[in-house]
Amino acid sequence: MTKNWRADRKREQYYRKAKRENYRSRAAYKLKEIDFKYDLIHPGDRVVDLGASPGGWSQVAAELVGGDGEVYALDLARFSPIERVTFVRGDIRKDSVVARLLEHIPQGADVVLSDMAPNISGNYTYDHARSVDLCEHALVFASQVLKEGGNFVTKVFYGDMTKGLVSMARRSFDEVHVTHPKATRSTSSEVYVVGIGFNGARFSPRSASSERS
């Protein structure tokens, strides 16, 4: 009871802060924290934001890359435009959508972010598996688009398949960390897997599910 009350209060505080500071979601503070900790996004970077709606992470990314940078946002759902953010609507699991997104970024990206989450069914095992599936799509996409040295973040609902996801990320990044930002509710099962320094190891689109074990 007390824990839930604290979690609700914390959620409310971040919600108010986001309203005050004109961010579209509380989630903006999670990306700020992760970026502060790992120094992921730099002025002039080209950033891809997967699962971007309603746009909190895209706002933060656009601020961090500044006027010389670019942000490409993908989501199933539209959201109102953000300056210097190019929106592509679609499902990351579809080859045609990935191809459309890649067309925008022929020079490659410096950072790929994913805050994608499945609709919650209430069955934790199922929701965890679907979350990991989205992360694998994000990781495969990142391996197709990142320049060497690039960085990656993905949200995952924590569970027994998280270890497999981390092992998969280790093949492509010099360093892999799992972090739980303070802006995330303490009762939340979500964590963020952070890959630093893309080493050029690319996954073919179909290898994602076979990597899971």
Ligand SMILES: C[S@@+](CC[C@H](N)C(=O)[O-])C[C@H]1O[C@@H](n2cnc3c(N)ncnc32)[C@H](O)[C@@H]1O
């Ligand atoms: C938690 S919200 C993202 C919040 C966002 N980072 C922000 O700061 O405003 C998760 C998003 O993932 C998107 N999503 C879920 N599955 C997806 C998929 N297969 N392809 C693209 N987007 C997806 C949802 O539509 C939803 O908008």
